Amino acid sequence: MKIYRSILALLLSAFPLVLSAQNGPQLYNMGFDNWCKTGGVWRLYAKDASASQRIWDSANPGLSKLRVNSTTPEYEHVAVKGEGEAAARIESKKVPFAFVAGNVFSGRYVRLVDLSGVETELGAPFTSRPKALSGWYHYIPRKINYTDEPYDDMKGKTDEALIEVLLMDWEKPRKQISNVDGFINSNTDPHIIGRARLVVTRATSGYVHFEIPFEYRNGKTPRYVSVAITSSRLGGYNTGASGSVLYVDEFEFKY
Numbered sequence: 001m002k003i004y005r006s007i008l009a010l011l012l013s014a015f016p017l018v019l020s021a022q023n024g025p026q027l028y029n030m031g032f033d034n035w036c037k038t039g040g041v042w043r044l045y046a047k048d049a050s051a052s053q054r055i056w057d058s059a060n061p062g063l064s065k066l067r068v069n070s071t072t073p074e075y076e077h078v079a080v081k082g083e084g085e086a087a088a089r090i091e092s093k094k095v096p097f098a099f100v101a102g103n104v105f106s107g108r109y110v111r112l113v114d115l116s117g118v119e120t121e122l123g124a125p126f127t128s129r130p131k132a133l134s135g136w137y138h139y140i141p142r143k144i145n146y147t148d149e150p151y152d153d154m155k156g157k158t159d160e161a162l163i164e165v166l167l168m169d170w171e172k173p174r175k176q177i178s179n180v181d182g183f184i185n186s187n188t189d190p191h192i193i194g195r196a197r198l199v200v201t202r203a204t205s206g207y208v209h210f211e212i213p214f215e216y217r218n219g220k221t222p223r224y225v226s227v228a229i230t231s232s233r234l235g236g237y238n239t240g241a242s243g244s245v246l247y248v249d250e251f252e253f254k255y
Helices: 002-012 060-066
Strands: 017-019 025-027 036-038 041-043 056-058 071-074 087-091 093-095 098-100 103-113 117-122 132-140 161-168 174-177 192-200 208-213 224-230 245-254
Touching: 025 245, 041 056, 041 060, 041 071, 056 060, 060 093, 060 103, 087 103, 087 224, 132 161, 132 192, 161 208, 192 208, 224 245
Parallel strands: none
Antiparallel strands: 017 025, 036 041, 056 103, 071 087, 087 245, 093 098, 103 117, 103 224, 117 174, 132 208, 132 245, 161 192, 161 224
């Protein structure tokens, strides 16, 4: 029996989906427990993770030349304590020439473009239709002190965080250059099959449990999932607060 369990574990390690006994498929490292540091960059996967398991990325690669990481592991302040438990600490920062919203997303950071945009590949293979996304967050927002058009009127208001999951019918990961292509409009994009979205509008005194239902727009089977988590909801538009911090932990799809 031990041999069969070992073989099963080996087979599952080759794929970004993790099967749950009580639920349906999960993404690798949705609990944010596995981290490694390479070239000064914190990565959201174990050091020995396979290529297909390296599905999470952040702004960290673009900040590496400045020796800055906006997303880091948190081992003490976690939602569920125990051996090997960790959370993700996501912080918005002002760096030379730019405001950078702390973020975690499913996909790959490619490069900085003209000091004003970022090229990314978005999405991880996923073919299930969960009912909801659950997890924990702790938000410590600051007052917005960096703005750009059309959000100049947001200055001085409290920052907001965003947790959003889009189930898409893409045939391959979406390549995106932010200052050329803009961002996915999750209200109108025709490739969206289902969406779970939470805007965090106020500070919390500690971790808060959430469960966001998916709203499905058709009966199609997804091909990809795009997960976006940020400590400054409007950070892609150079608007937010330096020092806003979002902790996230123990994400799980509910079926």
